[in-house]
Amino acid sequence: xxxxxxxxxxxxxxxxxxxxxxxxxxxxxxxxxxxxxxxxxxxxxxxxxxxxxxxxxxxxxxxxxxxxxxxxxxxxxxxxxxxxxxxxxxxxxxxxxxxxxxxxxxxxxxxxxxxxxxxxxxxxxxxxxxxxxxxxxxxxxxxxxxxxxxxxxxxxxxxxxxxxxxxxxxxxxxxxxxxxxxxxxxxxxxxxxxxxxxxxxxxxxxxxxxxxxxxxxxxxxxxxxxxxxxxxxxxxxxxxxxxxxxxxxxxxxxxxxxxxxxxxxxxxxxxxxxxxxxxxxxxxxxxxxxx
Numbered sequence: 001x002x003x004x005x006x007x008x009x010x011x012x013x014x015x016x017x018x019x020x021x022x023x024x025x026x027x028x029x030x031x032x033x034x035x036x037x038x039x040x041x042x043x044x045x046x047x048x049x050x051x052x053x054x055x056x057x058x059x060x061x062x063x064x065x066x067x068x069x070x071x072x073x074x075x076x077x078x079x080x081x082x083x084x085x086x087x088x089x090x091x092x093x094x095x096x097x098x099x100x101x102x103x104x105x106x107x108x109x110x111x112x113x114x115x116x117x118x119x120x121x122x123x124x125x126x127x128x129x130x131x132x133x134x135x136x137x138x139x140x141x142x143x144x145x146x147x148x149x150x151x152x153x154x155x156x157x158x159x160x161x162x163x164x165x166x167x168x169x170x171x172x173x174x175x176x177x178x179x180x181x182x183x184x185x186x187x188x189x190x191x192x193x194x195x196x197x198x199x200x201x202x203x204x205x206x207x208x209x210x211x212x213x214x215x216x217x218x219x220x221x222x223x224x225x226x227x228x229x230x231x232x233x234x235x236x237x238x239x240x241x242x243x244x245x246x247x248x249x250x251x252x253x254x255x256x257x258x259x260x261x262x263x264x265x266x267x268x269x270x271x272x273x274x275x276x277x278x279x280x281x282x283x284x285x286x287x288x289x290x291x
Contacts, residue, residue, distance in 0.1 A: 019045075023056060030057070030259040039250035046259060051119045054261050055091040061265055062088040074284070076276040083113040083272065091117060091261075096188055098181045105175050110134045113272055116184060117144065117264040120191040123216035124264040125184075126271065127175065133168070137175055138230055140166045141220060142267070143213040144260040147195065151245050159240040163271060166230040167221055174224050183223075187216055237274040239282060241267055 026045035029037055038044045046054045062084040068077060086104045089095050108114060110131040117124045122145055128138040142164045150158060174180060195209040221227060241263065249255035266289065273281030273288075 023053070026053075027057065027060065029256075030262050033244060033246050033258060037246055037248050038256045039248045041254040041256050044256055047256070051259075051261075052093075054119065054259055055088070055093070057259060057261050057265065058084065058088045058091050074277075076273060076281075076284075079111060079113065079276065080269065080272060083115070083268070086112075087115050087268075090114075093188060096185055098178055098185065101181045101184060102176055102178075105172070105181075108137075113268070115264065115268045116188070117261050118187045118216055119260055120189060120211060121187050121213055121216045122210040122260065123187075123213040124260075124267070125216060125220070126268065128166075128275075129172075130168070135171050137169050137172055138166050139169060139175075139221070139224075139227075140164050141217045143217055144263055145210050145245065145257065146243050147210055148247050148255070148257075151243065151247055158243040160243065162239050162241060162267060163233055163237070163274075166233055167224070167227045168230045169224055170226045180223075183220075187220075234278065237278055237281065239270055239274065241270070 022045040026047075028034065029044060030046060041047045046057065062081075065077070065081045065084055068081075070078075086107070090101055090104055104114060105127070108127070108129045110129050112129045114127040115124060116127075122143060123141060124144055125139065125141045130136060130138055140163070142160070142162075146158055169175065191211045192215045193212040195212065243263070245258045247255050247257055269288065270282070270285045273285045275281070277284060
C-alpha cells in the first residue's frame, strides 16, 4: 500500500506494476514538463527520497542507445554507447565505490568519456581521454540547475553556454588515486554548502534552494597538480542549453524541480557529438533527442 505524509513517501510497498507506472509517469514529468506536474518532490518517483531513483533516467537512455542498429549508425554512437554504459553503472549510488570508480577510469581508452552528475552539489563533471595525448586526460565541470530566484524572477528564457573551460592533467594517476575517488563519492552523497537565508538575526541553510556548485565547478579543478587550460576546443562548436525548469512547492519540505540529471544527459550528448562531428553534431543531437 502507498504510504505518504507531508514530507516523505514510500514506494517500496507497492506492487511492481504500480512502481513501474510511477516510474514511467515520473520520467514523462521530467522529460516533457506536462501541465499537471507534482506539487513537491516527495510525490515524484525519480526525485523522492533525496533523488534515490534519479539514476534510472540513465538506464533508459542507455537502453535506448543499445537498441540502435549498429550496422547503420555513425561511429560516434559507439562512443556514446560506451560512455553511457559506464556512466549508468557509477551514477547509481549503490555501485559508486572507490574500487568501481577506479576500475572504470582505468578502463577508459583514447576517445572515451566519463561524466558524473552530483545532485548534492548541483554540478557535473566530464572526463575525456584525449586521442592525441592518451595519458593526459581532459576534465571539465559546470553548474547544472539555476537557483529558484533566477528561474522565477523573469519570464525571459535562461541559457547556459557550452563548452565550458577544459583542463588537461599531466597524467591519469591523479584521477585514479583513492583520495580523488573518495572525494568524488563524497560529492555524490553529501552537500558541502547550501545557500543561506536570513531569519530574524540567524542564518539558516536554505535546503529548498539548489546547493552551491563552487566546490565541483572551481575548487575541484584546483586540487589537481599542474592542470593546464586546454585551448584547442573549436569555438565554432559552441552551443547553448535552455533551462526549461518548473518549481512546484505546496506544503512540503522540498519543491518539485526538473531533474538535473536529465539536463546533464542532454549536455553530455551534445558535447560529445559536437566534439566528434563539429557543427553537424548539433543536427545529429536534435535528431537523436527527438527520436
